[in-house]
Amino acid sequence: MDDETEALARFGYKQELRRVLHRFDAFGIAFCFLSPVVGVYALFVLGLGTGGPRYLWLMPIVVFGQLLVALVLAELGSMYPIAGALFQWAKNLMGSGYGWWVGWFYGWALIVVVAAVDSGVALYATPLLNRWFGWQFDPANANTVLWFTMTALAFQTLFNMVGVRYVAMISRMGVWVEVVGTFGVALLLLIAGFHHGVPYTFTTQGVEYGALNPLGVDFHGSWLAAALVAILAHVWIFGGFESAGDVAEEVVDAQTHVPRAIIRTILLGGITSFILVLALILAIPPGHEAFLTAASFSGGVPFIISSNIAAGWLQDTILLLVLFAFFSCGTAVQATGARVIFSYARDGALPGAGTLRKVSPRFRTPVNALWVVAIVPTLFILLAHVNPTSPVHILFFTWPASINALLLLVSFGVSAGFLTYTLVVLASLIARIRGWRPTGPFQLGAWAYPVTIAAVGWTGLMLVNILAPTGTTSGRGALFNYDWMTLLVLVVIAAVGATYYLVSKPQDRIAGRVIQLPETEGVGSGRETKTTP
Secondary structure, three states: OHHHHOOOOOOOOOOOOOEEHHHHHHHHHHHHHHHHHHHHHHHHHHHHHHHHHHHHHHHHHHHHHHHHHHHHHHHHHHHOOOOOOHHHHHHHHHHHHHHHHHHHHHHHHHHHHHHHHHHHHHHHHHHHHHHHHOOOOOOOOOOHHHHHHHHHHHHHHHHHOOOHHHHHHHHHHHHHHHHHHHHHHHHHHHOOOOOOOOOHOOOOOOOOOOOHHHOOOOOOHHHHHHHHOOOOOHHHOOOOOOHHHHOHHOOOHHHHHHHHHHHHHHHHHHHHHHHHHHHHHHHOOHHHHHHHOOOOOOOOHHHHHHHHHHOHHHHHHHHHHHHHHHHHHHHHHHHHHHHHHHHHHOOOOOOHHHHHHHOOOOOOOHHHHHHHHHHHHHHHHHHHHOOOOOEEEEEEEEEOOOHHHHHHHHHHHHHHHHHHHHHHHHHHHHHHHHHHOOOOOEEEEEEEHHHHHHHHHHHHHHHHHHHHHOOOEEEEEEEOOOOOHHHHHHHHHHHHHHHHHHHHHHHHHOOOOOOEEEOOOOOOOOOOOOOOO
């Protein structure tokens, strides 16, 4: 650990955070961030309702594409084991200004994801409390969502503040909950008896036609158009694997363990998610009416489980597992977001940087950054109250009726996350063309160019698919990006960032923290020096 402290000093930073995480801890944080249980339970209806059972086979495409990205990021995490991950990697590959923009979008995306994950707690906590105590909580009520989100955030913030060891403990538990919540539920459904065979997973059940679509959208008979929306249900799940790099300054032997954690998170996440989705599809009760219910927001996963598992205590156990998965996921995302803000502020890249970079002398955690990732998501949850009853026309944009502002932010979180992936893998490709070569223990070697080029193509295509405005009557516009609205939120966040960037010039303060190649030795020598102010 003394060697790693010295190595961090060569990057220009002191060892302020406590380096106590080991191999499984780094993986646990990344895996809980990705969280197959949270992703599948939250997005199963979107995938099934737009792609039919066949949407299962879009998952391997997403896993392969994200694995390409993970391999590129693993190489960067091995070379630059610095808190802040994507921000630090982009900064050292392409310069301070480029890095600042990556950090700007990445930080906002993480804060939004905290709000998105924790707002889901109410959906699974209220049925339990209502059944156990006879209460009458409405999980769709905005105030109910707010109070349950605040409760979850309060406990998550407490655990995050008193030390990264507690985050690691929750993440270790979370990994086992994820395994039981995927393999265990799949096994229970298998024991109860599947209602379909594997050939059922290759059918669409007519979802490409408006008259048969359970979500009320019409793809005019084109399953390809439906698949472009259904694939987004998988895309949302397979993110966050880079979070192992966000906590790199707290990981022992980070140059080895961080890249392994990134890659293993994608691989295990792909296996567990595939098995759970497969089991849920095969367990849909027979008959088209049952399919329509399973693929609707009023049915979904709870309908499938309750139709196959009669024992109330088993249903409650599954709900408890899902609830803990949401909690551990939110805890991991908050920890990640706080490290990004801390890293960003340490380079002087934010207003109030001196305050935001402070580390608790007792717990060695970035306490003020954690407060930001607790308070701002709470404020975002208040946006659930902004819910127009009729379409709102803004210039040539249309805010659809019954789409609350929180859903717009959640959609932005997905788009901003993919935007930062695109920017970083593109930076890796450009830097490599210019002569940059990685020097960490994990390297792609001869596969570097094909993997990086394919990763750039994949992230670019998915970013376009996420953001493309296609009208509010299309499946994408009605269910995911709400036509122009997600793109508009992205533009607003960019405009705010541009104002600060031009006025405050944070890139000048970051510039002194960029690792540069000595001009006298030639680009690609593999030896770096650090320029300091």
